[in-house]
Amino acid sequence: MRLVSVAFVMICSACQPKMQTESQPAGQSAIEGRQHVVSDGVLHMGTVYGKHTFYIGPEGPTGFEYELAKGFSDYIGLPLEVMPFFNFEDLQEELEKGGIDFIAAGLSSPQTKTERARWGPVYQIVSHQLVYLQGNTRPRELADLQGTLSVVPGTSHFDTAMSVLPENPDFTFSTANDMDVEELLTQIAEGNIDYTITDSNTLSIVRRRYPDISVGFTVSETIPLAWQLHAQDDAVLQVALLDYFAHIRKTGFLDRLEERYFGHVRSFDFVDTKAFIDAANTTLLNYVDAFQSLSLDVDWRLLAALSYQESHWDPNAVSPTGVRGLMMLTLDTAKDWNVESRVDPLQSIAGGARYFSSLMKRIPARIGEPDRIWMALAAYNIGLGHLEDARVLTQKQGGNPDIWMDVKKRLPMLQQKRYYRQTRFGYARGNEALQYVENIRRYYDTLVWLDSQSPPWRKTPSVENLAP
16 A cells, blocks of 8 residues: 555646756657656656655755656656655555556665666766764774664665675664654664664764764775666666656756755865754844844854854854854944944844845846855855856856856955956955855755754743643
8 A cells, every 4th residue: 555645646737846947848858759758747756755756845846866867757747746655665566567557766776687677877976874872982893883783675775784694694684664764864873773774875964963873984985876667677667767867967957956955065074064053052042033033034054054154143243354143243344334233132133134135136047046045145255246257157168057056166266366367356355254154054054954953042831722
């Protein structure tokens, strides 16, 4: 029996994630007879819930695998039906029954061909890592394991665990049928299980929430990811996927999608992450109402993340260059936005919000989100003029000046004489601006997650208030 809510089995021909504007133009497919790719004229995607697979966000369906699949459905001119499952075993069963056309869920493609399934092209390479709770004895190899290794059945992590079992028959191995991969990592963080195996993509995201999850050792360096097709597929869909993935590699869409979901979380700083979470649960309480009420058209959590990067939420912060306050405003910026006292938290937040909102509006309208957000953040740090210099360099070098992934590669060039001598505004600390934006993106991700977890700033109604 398929375990999926009818409300989430949806035809997504009208679902447009933000990145979709960078996808393939409708009808621009090299596939002849594309209406015969699937029998009923609808592309059926099977997946599991997760941050990098599929979930329903504030603005509709999203997720790395979902956006890839939506791009594919647009490419071949068919509507997409998303069918999310609660476990991988039901997902595999539905594929074998023919209820779905393919599985897009971060599955590992086998190194050798099998008779049970066809596979699309490899689109990512990840590593599988054994993780444990920091503070416990670190295992550096399989022989060091002392406790229970838990994995989710049906996943590539399960396959990896099974492949190493013969090398270490003495340790306990268990399956977690009622949990997903992210829940197992939560169990590690809470000290309820000893070890699990996870992939580098999932770990990069979850460590922003639980910095105490540590890597013991890498079990497998190169795990290829691909979509799984039905074994009896007549290869038309497989050929279509080969064509699609070749196209999105050529156009850069795949790279941009990877950058959006994983680019800013690849690096991990334990001390910084832990300090931010601690501050969010304590210091932020003093200012959360102000961020929420004064953020204008900016997500208050983004504004708070920006403020933490600027001042660590210290209203008296001051830099060697003279910028001050929670939002670290210059004298000129404070004057422009009617801030009389930069060390007054309310005035600083209000002024910073107005300034950042103005930067968002001054970024060229053709630049879509989230790229315009990241560019506006860079401009908050180094100014619109230097950002424009980086965009001009990007265009001169054959990149896309409207895509953050391309522009951020040129920001450090603003510190190199052979490049900044060509620019209008000259030298700028581009390396700092790049790190600045990536830090804020990570803080923002963490705040969004914390905000969904009944955080301290969510006031619990009293019993009296709950009475009718």
